[in-house]
Amino acid sequence: MVGVVGEDFPKEYVELFRSKNVDVEGLKTEAGKTFAWHGEYELNMNNRRTLSVELNVFETFQPELPASYRSTPYVLLANIAPSLQSHVLSQIESPRFIIADTMDLWIQIANEDLRKLIKQVDMLILNDSEARDFTGQDNVIRAGHEILKMGPRYVVIKKGEHGAILFGQEGYFLAPAFPLDDVKDPTGAGDCFAGGLIGTLAAENRHDFDTLKKAVIHGTVVASFNVEAFSMGKLKAINSEQIAGRTGKMREYASF
Amino acid sequence: MVGVVGEDFPKEYVELFRSKNVDVEGLKTEAGKTFAWHGEYELNMNNRRTLSVELNVFETFQPELPASYRSTPYVLLANIAPSLQSHVLSQIESPRFIIADTMDLWIQIANEDLRKLIKQVDMLILNDSEARDFTGQDNVIRAGHEILKMGPRYVVIKKGEHGAILFGQEGYFLAPAFPLDDVKDPTGAGDCFAGGLIGTLAAENRHDFDTLKKAVIHGTVVASFNVEAFSMGKLKAINSEQIAGRTGKMREYASF
Numbered sequence: 001m002v003g004v005v006g007e008d009f010p011k012e013y014v015e016l017f018r019s020k021n022v023d024v025e026g027l028k029t030e031a032g033k034t035f036a037w038h039g040e041y042e043l044n045m046n047n048r049r050t051l052s053v054e055l056n057v058f059e060t061f062q063p064e065l066p067a068s069y070r071s072t073p074y075v076l077l078a079n080i081a082p083s084l085q086s087h088v089l090s091q092i093e094s095p096r097f098i099i100a101d102t103m104d105l106w107i108q109i110a111n112e113d114l115r116k117l118i119k120q121v122d123m124l125i126l127n128d129s130e131a132r133d134f135t136g137q138d139n140v141i142r143a144g145h146e147i148l149k150m151g152p153r154y155v156v157i158k159k160g161e162h163g164a165i166l167f168g169q170e171g172y173f174l175a176p177a178f179p180l181d182d183v184k185d186p187t188g189a190g191d192c193f194a195g196g197l198i199g200t201l202a203a204e205n206r207h208d209f210d211t212l213k214k215a216v217i218h219g220t221v222v223a224s225f226n227v228e229a230f231s232m233g234k235l236k237a238i239n240s241e242q243i244a245g246r247t248g249k250m251r252e253y254a255s256f
Numbered sequence: 257m258v259g260v261v262g263e264d265f266p267k268e269y270v271e272l273f274r275s276k277n278v279d280v281e282g283l284k285t286e287a288g289k290t291f292a293w294h295g296e297y298e299l300n301m302n303n304r305r306t307l308s309v310e311l312n313v314f315e316t317f318q319p320e321l322p323a324s325y326r327s328t329p330y331v332l333l334a335n336i337a338p339s340l341q342s343h344v345l346s347q348i349e350s351p352r353f354i355i356a357d358t359m360d361l362w363i364q365i366a367n368e369d370l371r372k373l374i375k376q377v378d379m380l381i382l383n384d385s386e387a388r389d390f391t392g393q394d395n396v397i398r399a400g401h402e403i404l405k406m407g408p409r410y411v412v413i414k415k416g417e418h419g420a421i422l423f424g425q426e427g428y429f430l431a432p433a434f435p436l437d438d439v440k441d442p443t444g445a446g447d448c449f450a451g452g453l454i455g456t457l458a459a460e461n462r463h464d465f466d467t468l469k470k471a472v473i474h475g476t477v478v479a480s481f482n483v484e485a486f487s488m489g490k491l492k493a494i495n496s497e498q499i500a501g502r503t504g505k506m507r508e509y510a511s512f
Contacts, residue, residue, distance in 0.1 A: 138299045142437040162418035172509045176430035181398040213512040253428045256469040
């Protein structure tokens with residue numbers, strides 16, 4: 001984990017990461033306040049509107065990797081400005097598999113940087129409306145193929161409650177979402193998805209298409225817990241047995 | 257097949273059905289014009305707007321089943337007024353599995369009739385926006401469970417390009433749509449889906465949950481061909497090998 005928080009950031013969250021064996025050496029605390037976002041979701045939970053963004057300590061953040069991070073083989077470039085994602089990537093010695101996440105903002109204000117970045121990554125993750133914006137294609141399948149032509153070997157288009165589609169030379173993987181009858185808050189679902197995905201590749205130390213499918217399902221399951229409560233409410237309470245339980249359910253619900 | 261057309265209906269379509277071994281004894285031709293619908297689809301191909309409906313010979317149609325139809329074990333009550341669907345059903349001697357299709361119009365103007373009908377059927381098929389309207393639930397998973405409580409043993413909620421969800425006491429089946437990069441016209445996709453579904457049950461002469469899953473996939477594949485051209489353009493040209501080919505692809509794209 002590489003990131004920055006302000007002095008107001010609750011210590012208990014850093015402790016939570018430590019208790020889950022997350023290496024927080026790359027997490028800096030700077031004078032000032034933590035980045036904050038406020039938004040509103042529509043009833044369908046897929047569309048959201050930003051009400052306010054305060055960059056705070058994030059405004060001048062230049063991610064520098066601790067020496068121990070530089071040999072990391074599996075890299076997730078989480079959603080920040082593409083130029084910063086490139087800066088992080090340049091510090092990694094010999095990455096084996098690189099995933100970049102992005103969002104509508106960078107498609108609009110840093111399109112060239114984003115196009116440069118994705119030539120260097122193995123997988124781009126974005127949601128369906130972003131894929132449409134990025135390519136100008138209304139058809140999501142066509143949008144996925146167009147992004148593949150821009151450089152990355154794989155593309156994952158997320159569709160919220162409708163699941164996700166993995167695109168590659170090997171074909172497609174059409175992953176459903178885990179069925180939930182009570183979605184409380186989708187904030188952070190995309191981060192859980194991408195984190196669960198790269199986590200599977202790192203744990204298995206492989207990135208063939210079958211492992212990528214497994215990784216997409218794992219990301220889906222982690223995200224499904226996240227959306228059931230506000231903040232870390234549900235996520236901090238779950239264990240690997242519960243994740244395995246939902247993964248088994250996914251297999252049951254998707255097989256024929 | 258039970259239905260009515262006007263004198264303007266092209267004979268070649270009736271011959272097409274005959275050439276595919278569809279029994280057209282129940283298809284009547286009456287003096288006047290055939291039912292006609294004109295509509296417009298939004299870019300996402302999921303939302304449509306009716307521009308005009310002419311009932312024509314359909315206005316006074318009372319479906320009467322030929323004697324040879326009355327012992328049919330597998331029944332699809334295609335999308336007409338629920339009172340007419342009930343009238344058809346009352347003529348079947350000992351149905352083994354009954355599916356009813358419906359649409360937003362009947363949910364709005366014949367809600368009580370529809371609620372009565374679905375107590376007598378094994379499965380209701382409707383799309384996601386209709387399921388929301390019918391139950392008042394924004395969450396599709398919750399909507400499916402509410403409809404199950406109204407009587408049918410199974411519910412299928414169709415989500416267009418996002419696939420379909422089968423609900424039953426046995427759990428869920430989360431079926432993806434077949435990935436297409438060029439959708440020409442979704443008109444009739446729902447009928448193809450429901451027809452393909454009941455066709456599988458009739459061909460296999462069983463309706464356990466695994467067969468229902470297979471049937472949902474078959475309906476999905478048939479519908480995928482239909483949307484690739486206007487009218488019967490693609491549908492009349494395909495054969496069972498092409499259907500089997502896409503079914504195999506579906507299995508490949510959905511398995512993990």
